Amino acid sequence: MKILNAYRIEYFLVETDDEDYDTYRRNVNGNKDSWEVLMGESWESTYDNDELEDLFQECLKYNAI
Numbered sequence: 001m002k003i004l005n006a007y008r009i010e011y012f013l014v015e016t017d018d019e020d021y022d023t024y025r026r027n028v029n030g031n032k033d034s035w036e037v038l039m040g041e042s043w044e045s046t047y048d049n050d051e052l053e054d055l056f057q058e059c060l061k062y063n064a065i
Helices: 050-062
Strands: 011-015 023-027 035-039 042-045
Touching: 011 050
Parallel strands: none
Antiparallel strands: 011 023, 023 035, 035 042
16 A cells, blocks of 8 residues: 555534534535535535534634634
């Protein structure tokens, strides 16, 4: 095996009160289409993220992250 590239990736980790899946992440350089949800032990892409993105942007206004 040979390493071809290595990247530093930073995420926002977001915990919610959702009953089914409560942990989300988004690349700090991402947009509303770059959200992932933790399902068990794996991160899965999410779709239709308008509400989550709006709540996240509102959170950023009032919290120094």
